[in-house]
């Protein structure tokens with residue numbers, strides 16, 4: 001790879017010396033036209049070495065720091081070591097027979113921003129977040145094979161400017177995975193598809209939330225799962241003894257996918273309500289029919305436009321909560337989740353508080369979650385911990 005030396009502005013030098021991993025345009029004295037993938041050697045204004053990284057355009061920045069050691073070559077051996085360290089940290093996951101799907105490499109949290117790797121029962125799904133990191137693909141896959149013998153490898157290229165997935169055949173090498181591939185999480189089966197667009201059927205970062213719903217908040221309860229996708233939260237709830245689940249997602253595909261998630265656990269999908277409907281339309285319907293639930297789950301995408309509504313977490317989460325509060329039974333639980341990068345946990349808690357105040361209702365936070373252990377994050381990059389989940393007991 002080509003290398004170029006760039007200068008970090010004086011007022012930003014310290015943050016990089018202390019380990020902040022993300023490079024943005026504004027911290028550089030100047031950023032010439034560069035081929036993505038170029039190695040960036042960064043110095044302060046007095047030409048003192050600070051760090052080395054690479055150039056790759058993502059919506060959040062223009063590249064990532066990889067090392068603070070000037071003599072460290074950015075070669076295959078370097079990445080082999082990174083992968084080895086990452087996999088060593090996850091030994092408990094590799095040895096847990098009840099859980100066969102988890103993240104084995106989490107971007108900057110494991111020392112290489114722009115790449116994540118998920119493990120699905122021996123198969124790997126790599127996600128590339130820029131053209132720049134994709135330039136390093138051959139070496140990175142060779143490094144991966146130094147440390148692991150996967151059954152097969154799939155990739156998701158998410159590098160148009162907004163991190164959108166590029167529609168393609170995602171199979172890369174090795175054995176082709178069965179469709180569906182059945183993975184386990186805390187003893188529950190989930191059907192996943194490794195070559196079916198951007199998403200696989202399960203969001204691995206919600207593992208601890210599913211477990212908590214199953215172990216503590218499901219027994220004897222009725223559940224409304226909004227933005228339900230493949231119904232993963234509902235399956236966990238049903239496993240934990242929920243009496244009934246209602247699944248609402250605007251996408252038609254979520255009906256067969258949700259049925260399948262119940263079926264692969266030997267549960268009868270017909271015992272549950274599974275609907276293709278806009279959540280906001282459903283709230284109106286539930287209001288008319290005076291429906292109410294003991295456990296309401298809210299895990300919307302940060303932004304979505306349907307035929308009937310446009311939803312953004314930034315503008316509408318409060319409204320979503322208020323409508324949920326109205327159909328949650330006394331002493332019921334609302335699971336409020338978001339991965340919206342614009343909200344930290346504090347801001348999210350404020351939104352919750354405001355919604356309850358508007359509805360003139362009281363609540364107690366009974367559980368709070370951020371990313372699970374396999375989604376490693378680092379102290380110097382708090383924004384890498386994007387997940388916020390609150391369990392709210394409605395008084």
Ligand code: SAH
Nearest residue numbers: 227228229232249250251278279299301304
């Ligand atoms: N909570 C899910 C993941 C949700 S993914 C889980 O943990 O598995 C986001 C889902 O929201 C998608 O399936 C999408 O179809 C759905 N969606 C987006 N806007 C919606 C709306 N207005 N009403 C209902 N579903 C919506």
